[in-house]
Amino acid sequence: MTVDGTSSGRTFDGVGAISGGGGNTRLLYDYPATQRDQVLDYLFKPGYGANLQILKVEIGGDTNSTNGAEASHQHTRGTVNCDAGYQWWLMEQAKARNPGIKILGMPWGAPGWIGNGTFHSQDMIDYYVSWLNCAKQHNLTVDYLGGWNEKDYVASWYVSLKSALRANGYSSVKLVGGDNWGDNAWKIATDMKNNNALYDAVDIAGGHYTCGGISAMTTCSSTSDAQTLGKPIWASENGSQDAETGAAPVARALNRGYLDAKTTAYINWPIVASIYQNLDFETVGLVNANQPWSGNYRVGRTAWVIAQTTQFTSPGWKYLDTAGGYLAGNRVNGSYVSYAAPDKSAWSTVLETTQATEAQTVNLKVAGGLPGGTLRVWSTDLSQPGKDTPSMVRGADLTATNGTYTLTLQPGRVYTVTTTSGQLPGTVTSPQRSQLALPYSDTFAGYSAGREAKYFATMNGAFESASCAGGRTGQCLRQMAQVQPIKWTHENSTQPYTIMGELGWSNYTVSSDVLLEKSGSAAEILGRVGTQGRNNGGLNAYHLRLSDTGAWSVLKTSWTTNNTWIWTTLASGTVSAPGTNTWHKLSLGFQGSTITAKIDGNTVGTVTDNSFGGGLAGLGTAGYYPVQYSNLSITPGTIPDLSxxxxxxxxxxxxxxxxxxxxxxxxxxxxxxxxxxxxxxxxxxxxxxxxxxxxxxxxxxxxxxxxxxxxxxxxxxxxxxxxxxxxxxxxxxxxxxxxxxxxxxxxxxxxxxxxxxxxxxxxxxxxxxxxxxxxxxxxxxxx
The missing domain is CATH 2.80.10.50 (Trefoil (Acidic Fibroblast Growth Factor, subunit A))
Structure with missing residues (x-):
């Protein structure tokens, strides 16, 4: 192999990850400050961990977009809250650690008022601009915007969006177009070639899962139209794999995406698995962090294989085509890709042997004005999962003999040979896991406006702190989404709800004060919340529902293998109509198979059902309208000792x-x-x-x-x-x-x-x- 600085090659745009699609970063926000900073360092700090070069965030739409709903900055038309949600905080934290990180914003869904339910509308373009204005308030520069995630696009809408960006002072923001998968992954490139206005509007063609879905990712693909487009093409979403077992596939995709498909950026979904364990993809990402009360987290091997590229390159470097390929021309042996700084002051070569079965020797020379001297070697061992501490380690330096460097590559590893220096991989470990103790309570009174309550993760709708009604002072939790959002998922029941707690909770009572603001509305509390079908396609849980007319019911929800919500009424009746703007207390208790429902302290129903033995607690509504909550309480019942x-x-x-x-x-x-x-x-x-x-x-x-x-x-x-x-x-x-x-x-x-x-x-x-x-x-x- 000769690493030649005169080689042709495309410009490297970076490696990143996605916070969104959706809710996957939610619990990280509530971590203790020490552990939260450690996780953020592992994600963003240069030379420390994954060292991400691109952060892609969801532009929230109050609708489930995989593992939760990201908060909109504009729940209702014209009412803008630039502090809603936690994505602003995450972007600020990323920029504080790495000012050079690139920011990409993209929606999965949108509030229902937009275009009267039509995504590709002028309302949605205005929504983008208001989101960029919010970013400016946070002193954040957004580098890229994407269209509607994995949905069919409208070419004229991209053209109108580009025109609006130019007219509103955002001409430097580049558009990533397409963002679809399968047969439609590179349709955008063909359409751009055939439509001059679309070509002018879209700066980058993005394809999803171009190395396969949740797969070994041994081969990547794009089309001739994409490769000859004359603009960058990106693997703008990839991954969806466990933080540990996904490391080798991601290592392959990072190299082979360029070798096979000429994609110049790789963006992993998601950035972290900071979601509850009842949700799908609960271990997928770069770091697992699902216990904010204990501070426990795990840095996955995927973070380290990404570090093997990001810690030794920068966006704007150039791929060196003559120093990239497959070892001995065989995919099984592994792959290698080389990068050089624009001024040729530094270079790095990343090699992966993730499928190799024996050691291989590489003889390497340097030419074309690139520096030689002593070369540093870093590696991550994926050959014996569990028998090594996941990290990236420095090996012996290489020196040339008669102008040739020799490196022996062991199977099942990722190596980087580099002239760069300054890397210091993190070695901090987290506390042990612990159980979230009961009793637990939250008045919701102490939050600033527009915040989600501690430990709560919203699945649909938007549950945020707001001024209390009904004669109460201070803050309450309020469901803010007033219209069915423009959905990304396809669940058959889309009512808003938010959850918190432990799957290990079994016998307990959850209660909350509730206030109905509008006629025709109903409030819910949830208990023993268990497995959720993919993309909110059903939920194992019990619900106590009270409407403004006084109708109440104890409901059981479950889900089928085709991700369909099933509703079963276990008990029902009526109480005096609570009406609107008055406070009432709902309580749902569990002891073994006995479920007790109370309204304002009076038992209204007792049922026997052992379908679900344990799970989280939650709050919800039966539709998209405002409901307020106060004085949450979760108290333990009798917990059996199984000794x-x-x-x-x-x-x-x-x-x-x-x-x-x-x-x-x-x-x-x-x-x-x-x-x-x-x-x-x-x-x-x-x-x-x-x-x-x-x-x-x-x-x-x-x-x-x-x-x-x-x-x-x-x-x-x-x-x-x-x-x-x-x-x-x-x-x-x-x-x-x-x-x-x-x-x-x-x-x-x-x-x-x-x-x-x-x-x-x-x-x-x-x-x-x-x-x-x-x-x-x-x-x-x-x-």
Whole structure:
């Protein structure tokens, strides 16, 4: 390989990630300041962690856009709040750490008043301009704007948007067009070639998942029209993969996106997994941060493979085409891409061997005015997930012999050879996970206007602090979206709601004061909120609903595999009509299978249902209208102590948790096996003061253990000498129909049957929360 500064090559535009699409950064905002700053450093601080060069944020629309709803800055026409939501805060934090980071804004949905429900309208163009005006108030320079995420575009609307940007002083803002996937990924490039006005309006053609969806991303693609467009083409959304197991695919996409498709920017969705575990994609991103009360977070290997490019390059550098390709011409061996500074003062080559099976030797020369001398080598090891601490480490420097540098590449790694210096990868670790203790309360009185309440994550609508009505002073929480938004998702029930808490909560009472502002409205409180279907396609939860007429109901919602909401009425009746502008207290209590509904302290209904054994709490409305909330309270019921000796039996297979072969030695793998009654299928549960359990085999007094305390999904459990460490501590929580889930304190993964198998001998592994029966267990008590 010769790294030649005279090589041709396109301009590198950067590597970034997306906050939005939606709600994936929500919980990070509520983290303790120390840990929040650490996570932000890992994302944005130069030379420290992922060192992101582009931050793409959702322009909020009050509608679910995957894992939540991002707040609009203009819930109703003409009423602008430039402090709504947390994306302004995130952009400010990114800029404070890296002033050179590029900002891209893009909507997934929009408030329903826009264009009377029509996205491609003058209202939406005006909405963009008002959002840019808000950015200016925050001293933020926006570099790029995108159109409607993954929806068909209207060419004339892009032209009108560009004209409006020029007329309003935003001529420097570049438009990214298309932003679709599959067969439509590069339609924008063809249309730009055939439409001069569109070509003038759109500065960059963006395609999504151009290296495949949630896949190995071994091959990337674009079209001839895209590659000969004469303008940059970007992989403007990619990823959607677990922070650990997605690292190797992302490493490939970073290199191969340019080699195969000539895309000059890569933007990962999402930036962090800072969402509750009942939501889809709950471990997807660069950092997992879903416990703001404990401050626990995990930096994934994906952050480090991105760092292998971003810490050693800058937007504006040039790709060196003659120093890029596939090792020995074979994709399996790996790929390499080289970059040089415009003035040739520095260069870097990134090599990945993520699919290689043996060591390879690279002989490297430098030419074309690029510096030589001593070269630095950094690498990230992906070959043994869980057996290494995820990070990027510096290796031995390279010096030339007769003008040639020699580097041996091991399989399963990402390497960077560079002339740059100053990198100092972060090594800070987070606190241990802990349970959010009950009782919990919040008056909602102490927030500045337009803020979401602590720990609450809005799924639809907009729940923000606002001045109380009904004679109360101070602030209350208010549902602000007044019209059904222009949706991005396709759920059949779109009512607003917001959730908070722990999946491990089981027996508790949630209550809140509510005020209905308009006739025809209804307020809800939610409890035992569990799994949500993808893109808000259904929800396991119980609801207590009260309308202004006095009609009340206890409702159960669930979802089907095709992501459809199912509503079941468990009880209903009427009380004196609360009317509007008066405060009333709703209360929903759970103790075992008994559910008790109260209104203004009076029991109105008691039902028996064991469909859902535990979950979060929430607040909601039955439609898009204003409702206010105050004095939230969540108080514990009787929490059973499960200490004792049990068989642990899979709901999926009816087979028992088993120490393989009756083994008792350290390292004995854990499997499922037909119930034999043997002691290698008996487990002693003991609860500690923090509320977590140890699970110890009766046969040999060895603990259920996560090998090497790994953070990698699909790792099989083993027996090991008890240590009391988090990789041997478990949260055992009621699930559906009287069953239980078993969650690791270390990493919040669930105990699951590998590949959903029902066969004897199938491995018992850790896996992110899905709510499926291969993650649910019956505890059959022995003594």
């Amino acid at each position: 004792g000796t049990y068989k642990i039996v899979s709901v999926r297979s009816s087979k028992a948790l088993d120490a393989s072969g009756g083994g008792t030695a350290n390292g004995t793998p854990i499997i499922q096996w037909t119930d034999t009654g043997s002691t290698n299928q008996q487990w002693r549960l003991a609860r500690n003061s923090a509320g977590y359990y140890s699970i110890t085999g009766v046969a040999g007094n060895k603990a259920l253990d996560i090998p090497f305390a790994t953070t990698s999904p699909n790792t099989q459990f083993q027996l090991w000498t008890p240590t009391g460490q988090p990789n041997q501590q478990w949260q055992i929580a009621p699930a559906d129909n009287g069953n239980f889930t078993i969650e690791s304190r270390l990493n919040a993964y669930n105990v699951a049957i590998d590949a959903n198998s029902t066969a004897d001998g199938a491995g018992i592994v850790q896996w992110p929360t899905t709510g499926a029966t291969n993650q649910q267990w019956k505890l059959v008590k022995i003594n």
